Amino acid sequence: MTQQQLVIDAVTWEEKSVKQIASETNILEPNIRRILGTGTKTWIFERIAPGIYTITIGDKTKCIIKCWDALQEIKKLSKAPYKFDMVFLDIPYKTAAVTWGNRWVKYDLITQDQFDEFLHDLKQVITPTTHVYHMYSNAPSWWKQMKAYNDSFEKRWFKLQKQWGWQKLYKNWKPCSNMRWEIMKREWLALYSLEDIDTSILEMDYESTRPRTASEKCSDMIRSLITQSTKVGQRILDPFAGTWVVWEQALNASRNAMLFEKSIDRVKNEILPRLTKIFSK
Numbered sequence: 001m002t003q004q005q006l007v008i009d010a011v012t013w014e015e016k017s018v019k020q021i022a023s024e025t026n027i028l029e030p031n032i033r034r035i036l037g038t039g040t041k042t043w044i045f046e047r048i049a050p051g052i053y054t055i056t057i058g059d060k061t062k063c064i065i066k067c068w069d070a071l072q073e074i075k076k077l078s079k080a081p082y083k084f085d086m087v088f089l090d091i092p093y094k095t096a097a098v099t100w101g102n103r104w105v106k107y108d109l110i111t112q113d114q115f116d117e118f119l120h121d122l123k124q125v126i127t128p129t130t131h132v133y134h135m136y137s138n139a140p141s142w143w144k145q146m147k148a149y150n151d152s153f154e155k156r157w158f159k160l161q162k163q164w165g166w167q168k169l170y171k172n173w174k175p176c177s178n179m180r181w182e183i184m185k186r187e188w189l190a191l192y193s194l195e196d197i198d199t200s201i202l203e204m205d206y207e208s209t210r211p212r213t214a215s216e217k218c219s220d221m222i223r224s225l226i227t228q229s230t231k232v233g234q235r236i237l238d239p240f241a242g243t244w245v246v247w248e249q250a251l252n253a254s255r256n257a258m259l260f261e262k263s264i265d266r267v268k269n270e271i272l273p274r275l276t277k278i279f280s281k
Helices: 003-010 018-025 029-036 070-077 112-125 140-155 219-229 245-252 264-279
Strands: 043-049 052-057 060-066 084-089 126-136 159-169 187-193 205-209 235-238 256-260
Touching: 003 018, 018 029, 052 245, 060 245, 070 112, 084 219, 112 126, 112 140, 126 140, 126 219, 140 187, 205 219, 219 245, 235 245, 245 256
Parallel strands: 060 256, 084 126, 084 235, 159 205, 235 256
Antiparallel strands: 043 052, 052 060, 126 187, 159 187
16 A cells, blocks of 8 residues: 555544654654645644744744743753854843833843853853854943943854844934934944954844834844855854844745744744744745
8 A cells, every 4th residue: 555545544433643653553644744735835834842943844843932940941952962053132131220110121131240151151152153143232221231242152152243233213214313313323233253254244233113112123124144054954042132133034045944942932932933933924
C-alpha cells in the first residue's frame, strides 16, 4: 500500500492531527502534510511545554518563544551547540525617565549591573563577527544614566562598529514631538561586535511613522537589519522581545529566531493574538 493510501485511510473516519497520523502510519510528518495538500511550508504554532512555544515550518523548528527571564536563560544558552549570528537588544532600562516619567510601565526593569552581567554571558553565545544591535533613548534628561549602560559594552570588550538612529514620525511624516512640543530626538541604534567587521554596506539611518505601541519597533527597520546582517537559515536572538516584530521579520526572511519575554501576560495578550492572526490568513 502506498503512503498516500495509508494517510487517506487514517483520516477516512475521523479527524486526526499530523502527529497522530505519523504515529499510526510511521510516515514522516512533512510527507503527510504534502499528501494532505497543506504543503511543506505550512506554519505550525504549538505549546511544547509550560512557557515554551515553537513555530515549525515543514519539519524544521524556525522560532522558539520562551516566557522566561533572559538574565537566567542566557546562562543556559552557553551550553547550546550553536551560536547566534545577530542579536537585537532593546532592554527595559532602569532609569529616572522610566521609573519616574512612565508610571504606566508594568514590566521588570534591568539595572546597569544586571546588564553588565548579561553582556558577559552574551559573549558565550555569539561569534566574533555577530552583529549586536543596541537600541536606546537619546533623551538628554537621562543621558548620564544611559551612558552607564553603554559603557558596559566597552568594559566587556565589545567594539562599536557604527552608530546612527531611528526617527519616529507622525502619520503626516513630520517628526514626533514631546510634551513640550519639542521635536523628539532620534533613538540611537548602535552596532557592536567582538571583532572588526565591514560596515560600508550597512544602513542604520531610519525614519518611520510611530508604531501602534510605545515599545514596538519599525518593521522595515528590523527587516533591513536582519537582511544586511545575516544569511538565510542563520540564527537571531531577541532576549527582551516585548512585541512580535523581530520574530515576524526573521521568519519572513527565512531566518531562525529565539525570543525571550518574561511576562506571560504580554505573550498571551500581544504575541499570541498576532500569531493567530498570521496563521489564520
